[in-house]
Amino acid sequence: MNHMNSHEYYVPGYLANGISAGIKEAGRKDLALIFSEVPAKAAGVFTTNCFKAAPVLVDMERISSGTAQAILTNSGNANAATGDEGYRDALTMSRVASRQLHIADELVMVGSTGVIGHPLPVDKIENAVEPLAAGMHSGGIPAAEEAMMTTDRFPKMSCRKILIGSREVTLCGIAKGAGMIQPNMATMLAYLMTDADIEISALNAVFKEGVAQSFNAISVDGCMSTNDTALILANGMAGNRTIRRRSRELTPFREMLFAVLNELCRDMVRDGEGATKLIELVVEGARTDSEARRVAYAVANSNLVKTAFYGGDPNWGRIISAAGSLGIPLPVKAVKLFFDDVCLFSAGQGTTPPADRVAAIMAQDDIQVRLDLAMGNKRFRIYTSDLSFEYVKINAHYHT
Amino acid sequence: MNHMNSHEYYVPGYLANGISAGIKEAGRKDLALIFSEVPAKAAGVFTTNCFKAAPVLVDMERISSGTAQAILTNSGNANAATGDEGYRDALTMSRVASRQLHIADELVMVGSTGVIGHPLPVDKIENAVEPLAAGMHSGGIPAAEEAMMTTDRFPKMSCRKILIGSREVTLCGIAKGAGMIQPNMATMLAYLMTDADIEISALNAVFKEGVAQSFNAISVDGCMSTNDTALILANGMAGNRTIRRRSRELTPFREMLFAVLNELCRDMVRDGEGATKLIELVVEGARTDSEARRVAYAVANSNLVKTAFYGGDPNWGRIISAAGSLGIPLPVKAVKLFFDDVCLFSAGQGTTPPADRVAAIMAQDDIQVRLDLAMGNKRFRIYTSDLSFEYVKINAHYHT
Numbered sequence: 001m002n003h004m005n006s007h008e009y010y011v012p013g014y015l016a017n018g019i020s021a022g023i024k025e026a027g028r029k030d031l032a033l034i035f036s037e038v039p040a041k042a043a044g045v046f047t048t049n050c051f052k053a054a055p056v057l058v059d060m061e062r063i064s065s066g067t068a069q070a071i072l073t074n075s076g077n078a079n080a081a082t083g084d085e086g087y088r089d090a091l092t093m094s095r096v097a098s099r100q101l102h103i104a105d106e107l108v109m110v111g112s113t114g115v116i117g118h119p120l121p122v123d124k125i126e127n128a129v130e131p132l133a134a135g136m137h138s139g140g141i142p143a144a145e146e147a148m149m150t151t152d153r154f155p156k157m158s159c160r161k162i163l164i165g166s167r168e169v170t171l172c173g174i175a176k177g178a179g180m181i182q183p184n185m186a187t188m189l190a191y192l193m194t195d196a197d198i199e200i201s202a203l204n205a206v207f208k209e210g211v212a213q214s215f216n217a218i219s220v221d222g223c224m225s226t227n228d229t230a231l232i233l234a235n236g237m238a239g240n241r242t243i244r245r246r247s248r249e250l251t252p253f254r255e256m257l258f259a260v261l262n263e264l265c266r267d268m269v270r271d272g273e274g275a276t277k278l279i280e281l282v283v284e285g286a287r288t289d290s291e292a293r294r295v296a297y298a299v300a301n302s303n304l305v306k307t308a309f310y311g312g313d314p315n316w317g318r319i320i321s322a323a324g325s326l327g328i329p330l331p332v333k334a335v336k337l338f339f340d341d342v343c344l345f346s347a348g349q350g351t352t353p354p355a356d357r358v359a360a361i362m363a364q365d366d367i368q369v370r371l372d373l374a375m376g377n378k379r380f381r382i383y384t385s386d387l388s389f390e391y392v393k394i395n396a397h398y399h400t
Numbered sequence: 401m402n403h404m405n406s407h408e409y410y411v412p413g414y415l416a417n418g419i420s421a422g423i424k425e426a427g428r429k430d431l432a433l434i435f436s437e438v439p440a441k442a443a444g445v446f447t448t449n450c451f452k453a454a455p456v457l458v459d460m461e462r463i464s465s466g467t468a469q470a471i472l473t474n475s476g477n478a479n480a481a482t483g484d485e486g487y488r489d490a491l492t493m494s495r496v497a498s499r500q501l502h503i504a505d506e507l508v509m510v511g512s513t514g515v516i517g518h519p520l521p522v523d524k525i526e527n528a529v530e531p532l533a534a535g536m537h538s539g540g541i542p543a544a545e546e547a548m549m550t551t552d553r554f555p556k557m558s559c560r561k562i563l564i565g566s567r568e569v570t571l572c573g574i575a576k577g578a579g580m581i582q583p584n585m586a587t588m589l590a591y592l593m594t595d596a597d598i599e600i601s602a603l604n605a606v607f608k609e610g611v612a613q614s615f616n617a618i619s620v621d622g623c624m625s626t627n628d629t630a631l632i633l634a635n636g637m638a639g640n641r642t643i644r645r646r647s648r649e650l651t652p653f654r655e656m657l658f659a660v661l662n663e664l665c666r667d668m669v670r671d672g673e674g675a676t677k678l679i680e681l682v683v684e685g686a687r688t689d690s691e692a693r694r695v696a697y698a699v700a701n702s703n704l705v706k707t708a709f710y711g712g713d714p715n716w717g718r719i720i721s722a723a724g725s726l727g728i729p730l731p732v733k734a735v736k737l738f739f740d741d742v743c744l745f746s747a748g749q750g751t752t753p754p755a756d757r758v759a760a761i762m763a764q765d766d767i768q769v770r771l772d773l774a775m776g777n778k779r780f781r782i783y784t785s786d787l788s789f790e791y792v793k794i795n796a797h798y799h800t
Contacts, residue, residue, distance in 0.1 A: 050724035051732055081717055083749035116717030117750040226721050303703070303787075311796030317481055317516030321626050324450035332451055349483035350517040387703075388796075392789050396711030 009141040009159050011170045012195045013037045013237035016140035018147025021128035023076035023114075023121055029147035031125060033097065033132050034071040034191060039107055040235035041200045042068035043207040045215075047228035053080035054090035054120075055110040056229060062106055066200040068233055071191055072097040072129070073111035075148050075176070079120040080112070080226040089120040096126050100133045111189050111229055113176060114150055141172060141193075148176040148189055153271050158263035162252045164240035169196045171256050175264040177271075188215060190230040190264060196253060197236035198243040205245060206254050207232050214261035218269050218383045232257075269383040274390030277309050278366045283323075284379035285372040291328060292380035295373065298322045306387035312362040316344040323371060334374035339367060409541040409559050411570045412595045413437045413637035416540035418547030421528035423476035423514075423521055429547035431525060433497065433532050434471040434591060439507060440635035441600045442468035443607040445615075447628035453480035454490035454520075455510040456629060462506055466600040468633055471591055472497040472529070473511035475548050475576070479520040480512070480626040489520040496526050500533045511589050511629055513576060514550055541572060541593075548576040548589055553671050558663035562652045564640040569596045571656050575664040577671075588615060590630040590664060596653060597636035598643040605645060606654050607632050614661035618669050618783045632657075669783040674790030677709050678766045683723075684779040685772040691728060692780035695773065698722045706787030712762040716744040723771060734774035739767060 014036055021031040044063040046056050062068065072093055079086045094108040101108075112120065145155045159172040177188035192207075211230050236242075243249045270278045281300055286292035299305055302322040308315035316337050324330055337345040339361050342353045361367060414436055421431040444463040446456050462468065472493055479486045490510050498505040512520065545555045559572040577588035592607075611630050643649045670678045681700055686692035699705055702722040708715035716737050724730055737745035739761050742753045761767060 048725075048727055049721060050728070050730040051720050078717075081720060081745070081749050083747060086749070116715075116721065117745075226717075226724070307792050307796045310792065313796070315516075317478075317626075320451050320481060321449060321516065324626070325448075327448055328450070330450040345481070345517075347483060349481050349486070387792060389789050389792050392707050392710065392787060392792055396707045396713070396788075 009157055009172055010138055011141075011172045011193045013235045014141070014193045015136035015138055016144040017132055017136040018140070018143035018145070019128060019132050019135065021074065021124045021132075023074055023124055029143065030074055030076045031128050031132055032073045032144035032147035033136060034144055034193065034233075035101060035133075035136055036069050036193070036233055036235040038235050038237065039067050039069045040233035041066060041198060041203050042109070042234075043200070043204045043232050044109075045208060045211040045230045047225060049226050051081060051226045053078055053112060053227040054082060054086040055079055055093070055112045056227060057087060058090045058094065059109045059111070059229060059231070062109060063231075065106065067107060068109050068231070069103050069107035070097055070101055071109045071111060071231060073113070073148055073189060074120070074125055075150050076114040077118055077120050078112050078114045078116045078227050080116045082117065082119055086120060089122040092122050093125055096129045097133070100129050109231055111148075111227070113148065113189055113227055116226060141174060145174040145176070148174070150176065152176055154267070156264050156267040156271065158260040160256045160260055162256050164196070164238070164243070164249050164252065167238050167240040169238045169240055169253070170194060171196070171260055173260045173264050175268055177268050188225070188228045188230070188268065190215060192230075192232040192257070192260065194232065194234045195236070195238040196234045196243060197238060197240050198234045198253065199245065202243055202245040202250055203232065203234055206250065206257060210254070210257050210261045214258070214265045217381060218265050265383055269385050272385035274388040274393070275385030276388055277386045279309060279369055279384045279386070280366070280381065281369045281371070281384060282379060282381045283371050283373065285374045285376060286378040286380070287376035289378050289380065292378045294326055295323050295328065295371070296380045296382040298326055299371065300382050300384035303387055306385070309367070310386035310388045314339060314344060314358045314362055316350060319369070319371065320345055323373075331374050336372040336374065338370040409557055409572055410538055411541075411572045411593045413635045414541070414593050415536035415538055416544040417532055417536040418540070418543035418545070419528060419532050419535065421474065421524045421532075423474055423524055429543065430474055430476045431528050431532055432473045432544035432547035433536060434544055434593065434633075435501060435533075435536055436469050436593070436633055436635040438635050438637065439467050439469045440633035441466060441598060441603050442509070442631065442633050443600070443604045444509075444629065444631045445608060445611040447625060449626050451481060451626045453478055453512060453627040454482060454486035455479055455493070455512045456627060457487060458490045458494065459509045459511070459629060459631070462509060463631075465506065467507060468509050468631070469503050469507035470497055470501055471509045471511060471631060473513070473548055473589060474520070474525055475550050476514040477518055477520050478512050478514045478516045478627050481517045482519055486520060489522040492522050493525055496529045497533070500529050509631055511627070513548065513589055513627055516626060541574060545574040545576070548574070550576065552576055554667070556664050556667040556671065558660040560656045560660055562656050564596070564638070564643070564649050564652065567638050567640040569638045569640055569653070569656075570594060571596070571660050573660045573664050575668055577668050588625070588628045588630070588668065590615060592630075592632040592657075592660065594632065594634045595636070595638040596634045596643060597638060597640050598634045598653065599645065602643055602645040602650055603632065603634055606650065606657060610654070610657050610661045614658070614665045617781060618665050665783055669785050672785035674788040674793070675785030676788055677786045679709060679769055679784045679786070680766070680781065681769045681771070681784060682779060682781045683771050683773065685774045685776060686778040686780070687776035689778050689780065692778045694726055695723050695728065695771070696780045696782045698726055699771065700782050700784035703787055706785070709767070710786035710788045714739060714744060714758050714762055716750060719769070719771065720745055723773075731774050736772040736774065738770040
């Protein structure tokens with residue numbers, strides 16, 4: 001969770017707002033608008049699910065231009081599995097926004113999150129866009145975030161600044177996403193706004209790299225959604241020397257971007273549906289990156305591992321069993337498992353660490369788990385959560 | 401669940417028993433012995449987990465001879481991740497049984513199920529083997545089954561007979577396994593006994609084939625255990641004409657075997673930890689067997705799909721989203737999804753079936769789900785269960 005005040009979520013040249021359009025139950029904010037005063041460089045990463053929601057299809061087409069100026073997003077309805085009508089509704093969303101904002105239609109990106117398979121109440125959006133745009137202001141980012149939330153228990157925002165030359169450059173990110181968080185960015189929307197002046201090819205490269213090791217390295221329940229979208233806009237209003245792929249200014253920008261993405265990620269997992277713990281799992285000693293990743297996901301997605309953490313049970317047996325289930329020929333007697341700095345498994349069997357030390361670790365909100373496969377030098381880090389009664393409760397009932 | 405009486409679980413030439421050795425809490429049966437009066441042909445299929453429990457390592461070595469005469473199994477302790485000491489304990493189990501039964505040590509198979517990573521209390525087993533063997537009788541199969549159970553809510557037994565020529569041939573199977581049921585046979589022990597006279601090569605082939613489409617096509621929680629073992633003994637005492645790989649007698653024997661395996665499977669899923677529903681998922685229209693299997697597992701293992709079934713929510717969106725998450729290029733508008741005979745998704749969007757009909761299906765204990773990928777003619781069937789509060793409750797606490 002972040003600790004900034006609302007007035008700190010501000011990026012020069014951006015206006016935002018979030019209001020209720022009446023899609024969710026009475027009064028809850030469900031329509032968000034982000035607007036850059038000038039057209040911005042834009043990059044995006046989208047779900048790889050075949051069943052892509054209509055707004056994803058629209059955005060994927062538009063992002064190829066490398067330019068965008070506004071993002072209109074609704075919660076309460078995913079506009080997914082809604083057929084041709086859904087696609088037309090996504091275009092309608094964009095059209096009403098572009099008219100209201102007096103910009104080219106192709107500069108509007110759209111997003112939807114919520115229940116799948118119900119027609120989008122696009123008339124409600126049409127009616128609400130005028131007051132939504134009229135109410136935009138430079139401090140409106142938290143309102144936009146609030147309007148994107150579904151089962152989220154708290155807003156996810158992160159903001160950082162760096163100096164490039166004498167110019168201050170700001171980056172703010174907001175995200176929504178609780179359930180369905182797994183590789184390839186399950187029901188997750190993340191929007192990043194910066195006033196950096198950066199070349200589109202540099203922006204594309206650094207954003208893809210950042211998403212790969214943040215949003216694509218977390219798992220709440222192993223499910224991937226039809227709507228996942230991460231977008232970044234860079235409007236250049238900081239007036240810094242242009243950041244290029246090989247310029248030294250890329251390094252501090254990348255660091256800032258990765259820090260913001262990482263903070264959004266951790267908050268997203270911490271707010272995973274029903275999550276009570278944040279588990280940082282590092283698989284190391286793998287022969288290849290892909291091997292490290294596969295083992296990490298097998299452990300992170302294991303319901304037996306997740307329920308053990310929920311129960312405060314240091315059940316290392318479930319972790320090594322999950323790691324061993326992939327057909328990768330692990331050297332059983334060389335594999336080691338640590339919770340924080342305590343070794344729980346080595347030489348093919350459990351160790352006998354001090355019980356009070358293990359109990360203290362299990363009682364923490366954040367637990368680091370390190371699994372050394374002892375075969376090579378590749379590693380993969382993943383954030384995951386536990387599996388609780390609350391997860392079942394949330395997901396066994398309809399919700400928007 | 402089966403409906404035979406105990407006296408029907410009888411196979412000529414086999415004795416069995418199950419008693420309490422004091423491994424589980426007071427009085428619960430935890431030690432099972434199955435004994436064939438003559439050495440039997442034997443085949444086995446084992447977990448592919450790297451972290452194989454000690455009894456699995458022993459059995460894998462011994463099964464290569466193609467002969468066995470007894471199976472000694474304890475519950476309450478898995479003898480897994482117990483290092484060299486665990487391996488010695490497994491050998492000790494076998495030795496005390498072989499001495500008691502006056503047979504060669506190599507003819508004894510061993511099994512363990514329960515908690516991982518605790519030393520096996522092998523002295524309790526040593527003390528209990530004498531009364532266990534002394535109490536064996538031809539009607540002892542249900543007692544043996546009871547002694548293998550851990551979190552199982554009911555025993556899983558299936559028995560069938562066929563005629564080969566004028567000879568009656570009997571096959572009985574018993575199984576344990578509730579949690580951790582996923583491909584490659586998670587914490588699952590299944591022992592089959594037949595009096596058929598069958599060549600070892602035919603027995604090996606037909607048993608592997610049967611396990612592949614039964615125990616390796618079910619999923620409760622996507623986890624695979626260190627102990628999974630399926631064994632079949634065939635002692636030839638029926639006196640039938642020997643069943644060979646190419647003889648016509650193989651067909652009725654295979655049918656009987658598959659029927660017994662299928663019944664054990666369905667009961668295993670129905671008794672999955674916390675399961676309230678049995679879902680038979682058929683993925684058809686795939687281009688390859690492996691594609692059908694991958695999609696089936698992605699859907700069957702999705703926590704969002706499982707919780708929806710628990711909640712009685714006909715959430716087809718979660719099913720198609722899970723199917724679409726694998727990177728397989730599904731023809732979105734041709735894919736169809738059925739619950740029983742009701743189509744819920746086609747032409748890229750939800751249909752509008754009669755609500756009362758859908759509600760009636762969701763209220764059933766058994767639901768058939770059919771997903772047509774519309775790309776080819778390959779199919780895969782899997783049994784799975786829902787995900788309930790009870791699953792979390794069982795697995796968030798220690799249990800034996």
